[in-house]
Amino acid sequence: MRAGAPLGWRAVGGSVAGLLHVRDERGCDDAHGWRLADGQAIVAVADGAGSRPGTSALGAHVAVEAVLGVTGDAGFRRRFADHPAPAVAALFEAALAAVETAAASLGVDPGLLATTLCVAVIGETDVVVGQIGDGIAAVERPDGAAQAVAVADRFEYANETVFLTTPQALTDHLKVHHVPAEDVRGLALTTDGLRYKVLDDVTGGVLYQQFYADTWQWARGGEAASAAIEGFLASVDDQTGDDKTLVVLVRGFDGEVAEPVRLSPRPEVTYGIGTGATHD
Amino acid sequence: MSDFSPALKEGNRDPRVACALLLDTSYSMSGEPIRQLNEGYKTFCDEVNEDPLARKRTEVTVITFGDRAQVAVPFQEGRDLQPVEFSPSGATPMGAALELGLDQLETRKQAYKEAGLEYYRPWLIVITDGAPTDAHAAPARRVRETEARKGVVVFAIGVNDADLGVLAQLSDARKPAMLEGLRFKELFQWLSASMGAVSRSVPGTSDAEVAQHEDEMTPLPTPQDWMHL
Numbered sequence: 467m468r469a470g471a472p473l474g475w476r477a478v479g480g481s482v483a484g485l486l487h488v489r490d491e492r493g494c495d496d497a498h499g500w501r502l503a504d505g506q507a508i509v510a511v512a513d514g515a516g517s518r519p520g521t522s523a524l525g526a527h528v529a530v531e532a533v534l535g536v537t538g539d540a541g542f543r544r545r546f547a548d549h550p551a552p553a554v555a556a557l558f559e560a561a562l563a564a565v566e567t568a569a570a571s572l573g574v575d576p577g578l579l580a581t582t583l584c585v586a587v588i589g590e591t592d593v594v595v596g597q598i599g600d601g602i603a604a605v606e607r608p609d610g611a612a613q614a615v616a617v618a619d620r621f622e623y624a625n626e627t628v629f630l631t632t633p634q635a636l637t638d639h640l641k642v643h644h645v646p647a648e649d650v651r652g653l654a655l656t657t658d659g660l661r662y663k664v665l666d667d668v669t670g671g672v673l674y675q676q677f678y679a680d681t682w683q684w685a686r687g688g689e690a691a692s693a694a695i696e697g698f699l700a701s702v703d704d705q706t707g708d709d710k711t712l713v714v715l716v717r718g719f720d721g722e723v724a725e726p727v728r729l730s731p732r733p734e735v736t737y738g739i740g741t742g743a744t745h746d
Numbered sequence: 747m748s749d750f751s752p753a754l755k756e757g758n759r760d761p762r763v764a765c766a767l768l769l770d771t772s773y774s775m776s777g778e779p780i781r782q783l784n785e786g787y788k789t790f791c792d793e794v795n796e797d798p799l800a801r802k803r804t805e806v807t808v809i810t811f812g813d814r815a816q817v818a819v820p821f822q823e824g825r826d827l828q829p830v831e832f833s834p835s836g837a838t839p840m841g842a843a844l845e846l847g848l849d850q851l852e853t854r855k856q857a858y859k860e861a862g863l864e865y866y867r868p869w870l871i872v873i874t875d876g877a878p879t880d881a882h883a884a885p886a887r888r889v890r891e892t893e894a895r896k897g898v899v900v901f902a903i904g905v906n907d908a909d910l911g912v913l914a915q916l917s918d919a920r921k922p923a924m925l926e927g928l929r930f931k932e933l934f935q936w937l938s939a940s941m942g943a944v945s946r947s948v949p950g951t952s953d954a955e956v957a958q959h960e961d962e963m964t965p966l967p968t969p970q971d972w973m974h975l
Binding site: 486516517622623624625662663664665666667668669670674676677680681684690694695697698702705707 | 749750751752753754755758760761799862863864865866867896944946947
């Protein structure tokens with residue numbers, strides 16, 4: 467049990483294209499990934515802007531990829547141990563830089579690679595969750611209750627949010643939640659495609675406790691696997707038709723870690739390549 | 747591998763997009779124009795009802811302005827819309843219709859808030875074949891100011907001899923469009939498709955960058971089938 471599991475955490479998760487994206491023959495604009503290594507657990511989920519089809523999926527992917535890349539650096543563990551919240555904030559800077567680099571390589575405005583990003587880093591003594599956008603980050607407290615953390619700004623209209631590429635996003639809109647690791651038993655990150663099913667009150671952002679209790683309990687079981695989450699995501703009637711991502715982390719589980727490292731597939735870019743296309 | 751079937755929240759209601767259609771039913775619309783308008787509106791009702799998301803997320807009110815500005819169709823969901831035979835008569839009290847339209851949208855937004863519903867930016871569609879016969883400067887300014895506050899999306903559409911100069915006063919973000927002939931059907935098909943596009947839009951359509959480009963808040967179908975270019 468727990469062999470090879472840094473800090474004793476397990477991660478399972480997946481992303482699937484929403485029904486409307488499937489109908490429109492678009493791929494999945496969500497991305498996710500995690501790394502359980504070197505005494506840390508790092509997880510990231512991202513949601514490429516639905517209004518930028520064909521390119522935003524790449525933004526989501528490279529943002530997650532950048533987070534995993536930085537956290538794979540030997541210096542990150544020390545930086546996080548010394549200054550947890552600033553270390554996580556720096557991950558968003560790295561993600562934005564990666565998105566801008568990817569946009570430049572395509573010859574497009576970075577806005578076409580607009581994406582939200584939610585990152586959680588679990589160290590030996592600290593847990594930090596950071597978010598830009600409208601993902602839903604929940605931690606399982608010692609009493610089993612789910613608590614929403616790093617809650618994003620809400621705007622008046624249902625289709626408004628902030629992206630990594632939004633001007634001043636890192637200074638004005640990055641939400642960071644810092645809590646002692648001993649106060650966290652589990653964690654779940656989702657993109658907004660599931661919000662109608664995992665929130666008890668969508669306008670208030672109140673979590674639906676039973677969903678999280680069931681999810682963490684299942685993730686601790688001996689047969690929990692990412693494929694089952696993908697099956698769930700593909701079948702759930704979410705009322706939105708949007709892409710959906712769910713990544714779950716737990717400690718105190720049965721069986722093996724299963725997947726110490728995961729990064730969702732790199733999407734195919736279908737718009738703007740080499741055209742010099744800009745956002746206007 | 748074990749199945750994953752957590753409890754899910756049921757009963758969260760879909761977000762809404764309110765749409766106020768301000769239709770000129772003045773006497774000058776008599777004959778073929780009103781017939782085409784009615785046919786177009788019927789098409790709109792049918793096609794909104796056929797869109798799986800628009801039918802439950804779009805809420806439409808119709809305000810006619812002829813004898814007077816009045817609510818001809820109170821707000822109702824797309825799936826409940828029924829064709830209406832609008833009749834032409836009277837002058838063109840567009841100013842009163844604009845005030846009534848904005849009032850209706852504000853009231854609807856308040857109702858959404860009180861009901862705990864999410865909602866998209868409401869739409870105000872104005873279709874006229876003439877020039878206002880009542881005071882319209884202040885109502886037009888109110889429309890523009892509401893638009894500037896991101897409170898409404900405005901589409902002004904002229905038919906035949908419409909005064910485009912007046913329609914241009916309704917929006918700083920979008921020039922008025924001229925209907926090609928009497929292609930009301932194509933116009934309403936575009937409108938229903940646009941309602942569908944908005945209903946399908948999800949967070950990710952209005953960061954600060956996009957906000958500078960009003961037309962891009964949600965990619966809409968091209969209006970070339972009905973717009974006079």
